[in-house]
Amino acid sequence: MSTRHQELSIRTSKKLESVDVSDLVSRVVEESGIAEGVCVLFVPHTTAAITANEHFDPNVARDILKALGRAVPDEEQWDHPEDNAPAHVKATLTGPSLTVPVSGGKLALGQWQGLYFMEYDGPRTRRLSVTIIS
Amino acid sequence: MSTRHQELSIRTSKKLESVDVSDLVSRVVEESGIAEGVCVLFVPHTTAAITANEHFDPNVARDILKALGRAVPDEEQWDHPEDNAPAHVKATLTGPSLTVPVSGGKLALGQWQGLYFMEYDGPRTRRLSVTIIS
């Protein structure tokens, strides 16, 4: 058994942004030397999240941001001050963790899938925790 | 330590569908011979997802499809062409991965819980990745 833990730093540049972290995470997996197992991604923040979705057309990630903006509108009444309550809600709807299988020493993503770090209250310097277990 | 990886094939028959995969996944867990650990389910697609919910009343899964249809309406403006932007959004809201404990050689699901493969842009032949770690 082997556990490999690493933390990546991600600099976001907008209030709402989807950052394709597929290459960053793939590199960690490949450098770990682990052939079979799983890769656990975890976002240690409360206004950002992680997902997998299409990375061929960047419009898809933009549509996700747009749809979340409609489902959780800024202009509603919120109890939490700081004007970022919708960002917290979006983080929970997207989810703070994602587990991807590792097979043949690589992330076993689908053909059209990329990994997206979802920023809902940027721009900020963020962390993404990567744990590979085998 | 032991990792068991297997890929299941699922044939969906409608545009929007919830396929109960509890028995399929249970069989993989039981055949793995692993007594204690976790079972990681991962959907290598961008317009489908995985969840656990009630499998006693099939209306529940239909209500989930209906609620997602209201929260992410087809008739909105989307940037992604192909008419399936809502399917991508629903995949992220539901989530591409789910981790279920394995105990006593079986999936430790709750009494009313089943595992659902959620199809948001079918019908298609889909894959579901099952990794059991112990």
Added chain:
Amino acid sequence: MSTRHQELSIRTSKKLESVDVSDLVSRVVEESGIAEGVCVLFVPHTTAAITANEHFDPNVARDILKALGRAVPDEEQWDHPEDNAPAHVKATLTGPSLTVPVSGGKLALGQWQGLYFMEYDGPRTRRLSVTIIS
């Protein structure tokens, strides 16, 4: 390799409630003696879920409940009887599982993050499954 499995009991007191389970889960992790690995949280119910979000301001968890109430309104038409279809939908939107890294013998949560058991159809006595893998 080592797997440590434990089930916590949680008594909810309202129909809609977010219960901060950070301390409960932290204690299980610390007592396991496992230094490096992951902690898998799983909710074996179909009208409750698990998430991580801000635990400094309790308004955040209330805003999440409020936002889910707007996105999945009680007064819509549902097929499932029992008046709790929205609770099932919210459980899937939030997600039944969450995986948090364990590092240095502790849950590697972010500075502002707490773990929340989300009750959508209480009050009830609920279970939360904790599996630590290393």
